[in-house]
């Protein structure tokens with residue numbers, strides 16, 4: 355409804371609503387998995403919406419894509435093989451490409467429409483698919499991971515939507531077990547982990563599952579994304595047994611990476627100070643997720 359506002363309320367954040375002014379509707383269709391909407395907003399550029407939930411906007415996607423990618427990749431000396439679960443918009447792929455040590459990137463996205471829509475309306479993100487190291491698998495990541503050889507990946511990034519609908523299985527224990535099996539010793543997982551203001555029960559569950567499965571360290575980190583509910587989103591980041599990973603002090607700082615900024619698009623959000631700050635938690639959360 356051009357010139358009108360669009361309202362975003364959802365049972366997973368009851369009692370509150372966000373709204374954005376719509377300049378024009380650019381795309382609206384149902385895929386095999388969800389309803390896909392793209393619109394031009396007045397203040398955040400183009401917006402991608404899946405089943406009525408904002409996935410990204412041109413203005414603030416950098417905070418999420420850069421942090422979910424560089425928090426893990428800058429925490430290990432030389433990431434070579436990386437798996438992205440979800441991430442069909444290509445933004446995480448764009449960020450991984452900054453790491454010259456990376457030789458192979460698998461991405462498993464369930465909904466082909468998300469990929470096609472991103473290529474058409476979000477070229478700044480879909481550019482991630484152009485990298486020669488990327489190998490695209492369209493399908494269910496739960497299924498995909500059962501065929502992955504043990505210890506294949508240095509890092510796995512789960513860039514999922516909310517755990518309702520297609521992404522429901524991605525917060526359950528069996529899925530984390532297949533992730534741990536697919537990581538090499540000392541490998542790292544960075545998993546979208548919702549908002550400290552809205553979803554402490556989801557965060558609690560994820561942290562306790564990861565504490566059981568990942569015998570390295572388990573932390574919660576967070577970033578500001580104004581167009582996500584409550585304006586913040588977090589990540590559970592953990593390492594398997596093996597070389598100790600000190601997530602709080604990046605061993606592979608992005609400032610030392612040649613190519614990180616020569617990339618045709620410079621970093622807009624992530625840097626080593628933001629990396630360290632991401633692990634500073636408010637007291638109410640610290641008590642809940644006191645990182646091991």
Ligand SMILES: NCCCN[C@H]1CC[C@H](N)CC1
Nearest residue numbers: 408409410441513514515516
């Ligand atoms: N790759 C785009 C971000 C997808 N991540 C989710 C979007 C919806 C949010 N409520 C939770 C994160």
